[in-house]
Amino acid sequence: MVRAMILMSRPIDIHAFKCPIVDLTANGEGVAASERELVFEPFWRRTEATRGSGLGLSIxxxxxEKQGGGVFVTETPGGGATFGLALPHRGAP
Structure with missing residues (x-):
């Protein structure tokens, strides 16, 4: 079972979603477990040495959430982080 941090850092089984999941894997230093809850907060940045306003993941x-979905971040095997976006399936009109 794959466990992820979603929305308010609540552990969930991402395979339990009944909706499409888009994920992006970055092979780098990853996101420390202690920071996973923070990365989705407005204006949070790991360091002032990097560019950006800290709003992207918050947006x-x-x-x-406004569409009934959520976001998550998990550890990537071998190093790095996987960020995911889950949105509910909407049937064709």
């Missing part, structure tokens, strides 16, 4: 989270 993604807000939009996903």
């Amino acid at each position: 993604v989270k807000e939009l996903a």
Whole structure:
């Protein structure tokens, strides 16, 4: 079972979603377990040495929640992090 941090850092089984999941894997230093809850907070940045405002993931989270979905971050085997976006399936009109 794959466990992920979603929305308010609540562990869930991402395979239990009955909706499409889009994920992006980054092979790098990853996101420490202690920071996974913080990465979706507005203006949070790991360090001031990087560019950006710290709003990107917060905006993604807000939009996903408004559509009934969510976002998550998991550890990537071999190093790095996988960020995911889950949105509910909407039937054709």
